[in-house]
Amino acid sequence: MATRQYSFYPGCSSQKGASSSNYLTSVQAMCEELDIQLNDIPDWNCCAASIGYAGGGELPRLTLSARNIALSEEHNPGQEIVATCAACWLSTREAAERLHEDQSLLAEANQALAEAGLKLKNETPIKHMVEALIEDIGYDALGAKVKKPLEGIKIAGYVGCQTNRPFGIDGESYENPRYLDKLVETMGADSVPDYEKKVQCCGGALAFSEPEKSQEMVKGIIEAAYDHGADMIVTPCPVCQMNVEVYQDQINQTYGTKFKMPVVYYSTLMAVAYGRSAKDAALNGQVIPAKKLEAIAAK
Amino acid sequence: MAAEKKLAGYICTGCGIGERLNVEQMRTIATREGKLGACKTHPMLCGAEGVQMIRDDIAAGEATHVMIGACSRRSKMEAFSFPDAAMSRANLREGVLWLRPDTEEQKETTQEMADDYIRMACAEVRFMTVPSASGEQELNKTLLVVGGGVTGMTAALEAARAGYPVHLVAEENHLGGVWTDLYKRVPFRAAAADVVGSKDIDLPQPEDPGVDALAERIRANERITVHLNARITRTSGAPGRFSADISTESGGTVTENVGAIVQASDFKPYDASNLPEFAYGKSPDVVTNFELERLAKDANGGPIRRPSDGKEVTSVAFIQCAGQRSDKPGHLPYCSGFCCTESIKQAMYFREQNGADATVLFDDLRTPGAAGEDFYRSGQQAQVTFSKGKASEVVSENGTLKVHFKDLILNEDTAMDCDLVVLATGQVPNTGPDPYAQLAVEEAETEEEKDAARRKLENAPPSILNLDYRQGTDLPQLKHGFVDSHFICFPYETRRTGIYAAGPCRRPMDMKQAMEDAVGAALKAIQSAENAGRGAAVHPRVGDLSYPQFRKEGCTQCKRCTVECPFGAINEDEQRYPLFNESRCRRCGTCMGACPVRVISFENYSIDTVGQQIKNVDMPDEFSEKPRILALACENDAYPALDMAAQAAQMGDGIELTPFARVIPVRCLGSVSLSWITDALNTGYDGIVLMGCRRDDDYQCHFVRGSAMAAERLSKVGDTLQQMQLETERVAVYEVAITDIQRAPQLINDMAATIEKVGMNPFKM
Amino acid sequence: MGDLNQAMIEKYRTNFLKEVEANVEEGEWVKMCMQCGVCSGSCPLGKFWDHPPQELFMMIRAGKRDEVLSSDSMWMCTSCYNCVVRCPRELPITHIMHGLAHYAKRLGLVPESQPTAAFAQMFWDNLMQKGRVNELKLGLKLYFMNGFGDGIKVALKHQKIGMGMLKTGRMSPMEAFGGHAVKDLKGFQSMIKKAQELEDQRIAEHGA
Secondary structure, three states, X not given: OOOEEEEEEOOHHHOOOOOOHHHHHHHHHHHHHXXXXXXXXXXXXXXXXXOOOOOOOHHHHHHHHHHHHHHHHHHOOOOOEEEOOHHHHHHHHHHXXXXXXXXXXXXXXXHHHXXXXXXXXXXXXXXXXXXXHHHHHOHHHHHHOOOOOOOOOEEEEOOOOOOOOOOOOOOOOOOOOOHHHHHHHHOOOEEOOOOOOOOOOOOHHXXXXXXXXXXXXXXXXXXXXXXXXXXXXXXXXXXXHHHHHHOXXXXXXXXXXXXXXXXXXXXXXXXXXXXXXXXOOOHHHXXXXXXXXXXXXXO | OOOOOOEEEEEEOOOOHHHHOOHHHHHHHHHHOOOOOEEEEEOOOOOHHHHHHHHHHHHOOOOOEEEEEEOOOOOOOOOOOOOOOEEEEEEOHHHHHOOOOOOHHHHHHHHHHHHHHHHHHHHHHHOOOOOOOOOXXXXXXOEEEEOOEHHHHHHHHHHHHOOOOEEEEOOOOOOEHHHOOOOOEOOOOOOOOOOHHHOOOOOOOOEOOOHHHHHHHHHHOOOEEEEOOEEEEEEEOOOOOEEEEEEEXXXXXXXXXXXXXXXXXXXXXXXXXXXXXXXXXXXXXXEEHHHHHHHHXXXXXXXXXXXXXXXXXXXXXXXXXXXXXXXXXXXXXOOOOOHHHHHHHHHHHHHHHHOOEEEEEEOOOOOOOOOHHHHHHHHHHOOOEEEEEEEEEEEEEOOEEEEEEEEOOOOEEEEEEEOEEEEOOOEEEOXXXXXXXXXXXXXXXOHHHHHHHHHHHHOOOOOOOOEOOOOOOOOOEOOOOOEOOEOOOEOOEOOOOOEEEOHHHOOOOOHHHHHHHHXXXXXXXXXXXXXXXXXXXXXXXXXXXXOOEEOHHHOOOOOHHHHHOOOOOEEEOOOOOEEEOHHHOOOOOHHHHHOOOOOEEEOOEOHHHHHHHHHOOOOOOOOOOOOOEEEEEEOOOHHHHHHHHHHHHHOOOOOOOOOOEEEEEEOOHHHOOHHHHHHHHHHOOOEEEEEEOOOOOOOOOXXXXXXXXXXXXXXXXXXXXXXXXXXXXXXXXXXXXXXXXXXXXXXXXXXXXXXXXXXXXOOOO | OHHHHHHXXXXXXXXXXHHHHHHOOOHHHHHHOOOOOHXXXXXXOHHHOOOOHHHHHHHHHOOOHHHHHOOOXXXXXXXXXXXXXXXXXXXXXXXXXXXXXXXHHHHOOOXXXXXXXXXXXXXXXXXXXXXXXXXXXXXXXXXXXXXXXXXXXXXXXXXHHHHHHHHOOOOOHHHHOOOOOOOOHHHHHHHHHHHHHHHHHHXXXXXX
């Protein structure tokens, strides 16, 4: 039996063949090393992220998350829900809180859930994976597992929006959260503590509909990382990762820049530092290869 | 007082003094040059053993005058407190050690500095005597409270609760004053501190005004004598022995002797007939916030009706800052600070009692007071609409009112219709005529000036106190007719000692703040009466027993002391000599600084106690490259700033002071005699730096006008310098705040740099 | 939906604020805004908003119904929550923006060419089909949003990105055929249908 078990909400983008499937791979490797068992919420559904609001009204959107929590409570009773995706975590936690505050909404949500034979008790804490790592395990224990310190790599911690606001990690500030920097240092790499774009929005919600607006913001995020001499950017959010990594060619075309900045997940760093292979760390999932990590993984 | 002076010195060798300074040399200087009978040293003078040594010497008659060479006079005040002896203190620790670097090449000049401070302290103490009260005081515990409003009633009740009898004088035929018509009051509390999930719960709501209950408590209190329909027709005397004539409308007058006075005359509502643009006076449905309270009181919880036709109000607009925060003629230039919360409260009446739309048009919503921001949120929860907009005009058409305003967020001119308009008008202080306007008539040199001064007084309000003082009938004012007081440190202390201002007569405020003010002023009045009974100063030199004395035979009756005293403490006797009222005196010494013939002095502070310090500094010759800079620093702000600079420097976080400076604390820059300046220049000081508190409208001077008086007198010192053919840069006057920790020593260092530029004073003796 | 719009206009004739309070998600907070403007200054896309949140709130109070609901502004929100954590009054501004956008959508007042409104609707429709989002189908639909010719151009422009994603296994052509889905699709869909009914019913009661 694993030391820790969580009820796991992977989310759409982590599925096989989806945009952050590499995230899930590295998370699995990381969890194996930390003796964490992730029990998928059976038959989970999409949370509608924060873009579902045009088609979906308040109640239908809340009901989506209510279904996931209800499934978790039924099949993984007593286990805290953990999500790796910022939007999944935010939507689920927000829904839990709204339904906790508004009893008439809760009643309506349960009326709808009954159609699928479910009932929401709404008693389950909902955590982001980094919350679980930092609050439940702690930096010291995370550091104790390091086999290959990421020495000589300078990594800008890009926290972004939704893992930071409105909930954030306990004890961190909204304007200058430091947990990614601490994680980077715990893995033996150098952080960029005064990375001024660490909580800047990447415009993820508009990346498809109005790409010129989001890419202008992404440009700033990458530029600042270069200014600080960073070798790569690390992020806890799949939207941030994708947005900051995959549009660099287009940004280079628009702005005449020469960006080639790898963007990885904290779990990528940890899987490598914990001595796992490049494949387990999903380094093959990098559109812009993280060569310095590949070198360490190959050692 | 001992008949024979016994001078004794005590030098502490602790805190590094013994290590860095030649203590033996200082002892020798104290006895030989300082003429002390004896000088002892102790490794920790402020400890029980050291203090006991001094006490024993005093008890044994070995020391009547004590010179202590240790830390700053602002340190170890409890330890070095010897009421039976005159005492001076040489500031060796903060003044020398901490401000000077501990290096070999600086040793000589640092030692010279310390030696001089010993010489100065010895000279000072030689010219001091132990102060004692004049003995003409008596304790009168009765207080007079002028004003029957909430402020006055609260002051009376608080004093009575503390055991002090009160005469409460109200102009009206009932208690309550301007607050009488209040339907409800702005709440006296904030929201619960522990608000779950940042949701608005338990927000403060309008409260019962409590005015009647207060009046009832007054009537039931046997220590309080109420005088209704009454005014003060004459006030004379001083703290501890005021005499007040209380005259009633019916013509009767009683005279009461009181120890201290609280003026709680509150405010007068602003006259809205100055606001024709808002149709005030044209439409009966445009009312002031004061008038609305009466409408609300009439409605008694039911729907409020508009005055024109009795229709229930369905929509109401509040125009904030009506006739306020504006430079237009007839408007109040200031913010009255109570009208925003007042409008929130009144808008809530309409939401609750009428279900009406209530819109508050504001520019800046300001919610000082206990309920503050929470009350704003309370109004928002009640669905009062707050629009950031500036009203320009109210037009009455066909039974409705149209309010034209500029929406300041959407940046557009727009208008709204409503049944009733409430003008959030301000508070005009209910104070008497400006005493200095009265004085200006008397002091005017030409008939023309006299006429101009008289014209200024033509529209003056009637006197509140009718003081029988040399400097006018009422409390001095600062701005806009509000009573003057030291805003930060001494809010209730007016410029007439023993008379305390409370409530809106000193600044605009709401009821809760006025009541808090009343408590403060009542306690201050009690303190004043008690201290007057002991013959001791009440503030800021609490407990000081000294008071100004003067040599009548030298006086030229120039009147400068009677005119320049910031506190009107000095009257004139029949022969036009100054008549000091020591319990009105704050002991600042402004009279001493003003006196051209140097006949005014205090037992422990005089022309000589400072003048002799200046003279006893060892003056190196012109070619020594060791200039001397005299710094006269106000003991309230500048001297503490230098002490703190020393602390900072000792912690490695400050700047050092030039070793050529010799700093002397003064009670106030107003006490500086020009003779000190000329004497210093004549004896060879190369530069003089004077550091006092900020003056004029935003003054910080603890004696209100002292710093300003000094600046005025010193403005002429340039002429003296030119007559002596000295460079005018040699004397500099600065305003220094207690927070100027870097700047205070820097200003003195700047003078050292100036001297390097202009050269040494050729008048070295 | 035009009928609903008309019904709302009738009901709240003079008071748009009340309409917003009753019908917009978190709309009851609008009255609590104190017009400090911190939200407007904190928005990463602030320069693209015709009316930043502070101004929208003021317009709601001033009864500018059409201007607010047909505004492009709230569709600029990226849900970054900067305004939410900085608002001194702790207004859930992000949610109010979503709520206004949804209400405008419900009443049929969204500007026609609003791309985010279109994308957001596609996203919702996509997830409604299988209970999970199919990124490939969503992307393709987006590319062809403005017709086939435009779609090819957009797709070509993004070709390189698509190739990168394919090569790294982060995009799968298999998703075009079926793709991931919840197993209890029937239960899922009737649950959402019920939720929509309950919500429509609630709003119809307000509007009646």
